[in-house]
Every structure is written in C-alpha cells, then in structure tokens.
Amino acid sequence: GAGVSQTPSNKVTEKGKYVELRCDPISGHTALYWYRQSLGQGPEFLIYFQGTGAADDSGLPNDRFFAVRPEGSVSTLKIQRTERGDSAVYLCASTLGGGLETQYFGPGTRLLVL
C-alpha cells in the first residue's frame, strides 16, 4: 500500500480480555514504532523494531504488553488481561532505514476497554 495501515480502526473490549492490534508499514521500511496516545497528549513511545528484532522495548508499560514482527514487515501489538487504563489510541509508524528519519504514521487503532 501507499501508506501505513492499521487494523482494526476501532476496538471495544471488556476488562480482562486479550486484544491484538495490527500494523502494516510502508513496503521496504525497516524500522517500525508503536506509540500510545491519550487524549490531549502527545504519542508515548512503546517499542521500536529494526527488522525482525525489538531494538528498544523500554516503553512497554508492563508484561501484559508484547509486540512481534516475525518477518520484518507486519507487526502485531498484543495486550493481555486488558485494563480500563489501556484505553487509548495506539499508533504505528515506520521509517525507511534507521530511526532518525522521517516517521510515517498510520491512522491508529482506538482501543476502548469497558
């Protein structure tokens, strides 16, 4: 595709459930970032992939959050035992090469935990 895509666009779940959020980066982009954005805030870093490996996962808030990128393209952010505080917009971005280049963002997944 021409840009970064994210699915689903909206997700409503109940407290305690498991969710998966998908990011499809721009073709050929090696770096992929996940962010979380709450209302009125800037994006907050979660995890950064360079190729298939997580180069930095220091932003993941706890062990309920996990992300994978098995083939170096599509990435999945997984949240176990969701809590109401996990409600936010989850954004994905990709860059062509290293992490210091222009970031291209997807439209985000709006997660609501009831």
Next chain:
Amino acid sequence: KQEVTQIPAALSVPEGENLVLNCSFTDSAIYNLQWFRQDPGKGLTSLLLIQSSQREQTSGRLNASLDKSSGRSTLYIAASQPGDSATYLCAVSGGSYIPTFGRGTSLIVHP
C-alpha cells in the same frame, strides 16, 4: 530524561495571520527535530524534519527553525488558512532513536 514543551497549548487566529508555534526541549543532545500535524481522529503527518546540524527547513508556507544550544524550535506558518486548523506536535530524537513528543498546539484558523 528528555522533556518537550509546546507553547501555546491552543491558539485561535483569523485567516491570513502569520503565526509562530514554539517547542522547547530540555536536553540539547539531539539528532533531529520533527514537526507533525495531526487532524482530529487521524494519525500524524510529518511536516518538516530538521537535522541537528541544520538551522532551519522550509516547505511552502511553513518554516521551522532550530536553536539546539538553547533547546528551542519554532514553526512559522505564513498567511494562515482554515485548512491549517489542526494540532501541531514537535518531537525530538536523540541517540536512543526514540522520539519524545510534546503535547501539541491546537490551532484553529477561522474564516
């Protein structure tokens, strides 16, 4: 820990005005600074990327400057239009390759 502050938090101006958005950061050891635009309910769109060795970047009616030593950047928008209404965010990246974002400036340009 890098902290990024954007002032003002919100701005409402009539169409045609030139305006300046401010971004300050606490750690001057950065590699680059990016300005983004975010429309309601949408992702971020990159506007300008300034490398640490650069002083400014221009794209159309937008001009961004960077003063790394003082920890400041400004985004200048010339001849504002209603279509410029959005939230503008700045982000700085250091050696960790992890951008730190400000909270943004919410801009409304009214006809």
